[in-house]
Amino acid sequence: xxxxxRQITREEVEKHxxxxxxxxxxxxxxxxxxxxxxxxxxxxxxxxxAEVAGQDATEAFYGLHRHEVLEKPQYQRLQVGVIAGxxxxxxxxxxxxxxxxxxxxxxxLTAGYHSPYFTENHRQxxxxxxxxxxxxxxxxxxxxxxxxxxxxxxxxxxxxxxxxHAMRMGPGKHLQGRKLMNGLVKPEEFDYFHxxxxxxxxxxxxxxxxxxxxxxxxxxxxR
Ligand code: HEM
Numbered sequence: 001x002x003x004x005x006r007q008i009t010r011e012e013v014e015k016h017x018x019x020x021x022x023x024x025x026x027x028x029x030x031x032x033x034x035x036x037x038x039x040x041x042x043x044x045x046x047x048x049x050a051e052v053a054g055q056d057a058t059e060a061f062y063g064l065h066r067h068e069v070l071e072k073p074q075y076q077r078l079q080v081g082v083i084a085g086x087x088x089x090x091x092x093x094x095x096x097x098x099x100x101x102x103x104x105x106x107x108x109l110t111a112g113y114h115s116p117y118f119t120e121n122h123r124q125x126x127x128x129x130x131x132x133x134x135x136x137x138x139x140x141x142x143x144x145x146x147x148x149x150x151x152x153x154x155x156x157x158x159x160x161x162x163x164x165h166a167m168r169m170g171p172g173k174h175l176q177g178r179k180l181m182n183g184l185v186k187p188e189e190f191d192y193f194h195x196x197x198x199x200x201x202x203x204x205x206x207x208x209x210x211x212x213x214x215x216x217x218x219x220x221x222x223r
Contacts, residue, residue, distance in 0.1 A: 007083075008030050008081040009084050010083060022054070024054070024055065026070065029081075029082055029088060030083065067092045096135070098127060122194065126201070128181050132158075137155065171191050175187035
């Protein structure tokens with residue numbers, strides 16, 4: 001059985017509440033932070049606090065960290081099991097997902113908002129661009145941010161395949177005869193609002209801090 005499936009009771013976790021033998025619960029998952037304690041960027045003392053050591057630290061954790069911290073492999077490895085009979089309820093962003101949080105998305109593209117300019121095709125286009133950003137651009141932006149290298153050729157090729165750069169230049173003759181976004185939008189239907197969506201998606205991904213400057217490099221901007 002993988003260590004992340006091991007069923008552990010809350011009573012058991014409470015026993016591991018001291019320096020050298022330290023467990024905590026975050027969102028029904030049990031983490032052994034005995035050794036990590038001394039490497040914790042937030043210091044060791046907070047982890048030895050009576051309300052944290054051997055306890056459910058979900059609120060304390062989410063008050064101070066982004067969810068993505070727990071998704072990093074070096075921290076995922078700290079998980080030793082799950083609380084018996086309980087289920088995790090918190091998750092990070094779902095790939096390609098359009099946020100339901102009020103004002104997290106451009107209002108004119110949110111469901112129920114009527115606009116004389118934006119059509120269903122624009123909304124579908126937004127979804128496709130978001131999915132492309134999440135699955136193709138982000139992973140490479142993160143990796144290139146870490147190693148300082150240029151965007152991967154494979155990513156540039158994929159961008160060329162859907163004609164992202166051509167679309168980024170806006171509507172016009174240069175789109176004629178090209179297949180845009182796998183055929184989702186016809187060259188003669190492509191308008192400034194489609195272009196706006198692409199620009200917004202790149203800006204959004206930079207704001208989220210995913211490979212910040214690197215995301216702009218994909219569009220040919222420079223820091
Ligand atoms: C498995 C458990 C934990 C991991 C992997 C972890 C990891 C980290 C990391 C990577 C940082 C650097 C900042 C960031 O990237 O967000 C950090 C900062 C911090 N952590 Fe934790 N942490 C854990 C549990 C906790 C708990 C339970 C507390 C509770 C009280 C805590 C309190 C803090 C504080 C006070 C900071 C400094 C925040 C700041 O400087 O703004 N951590 N932690």
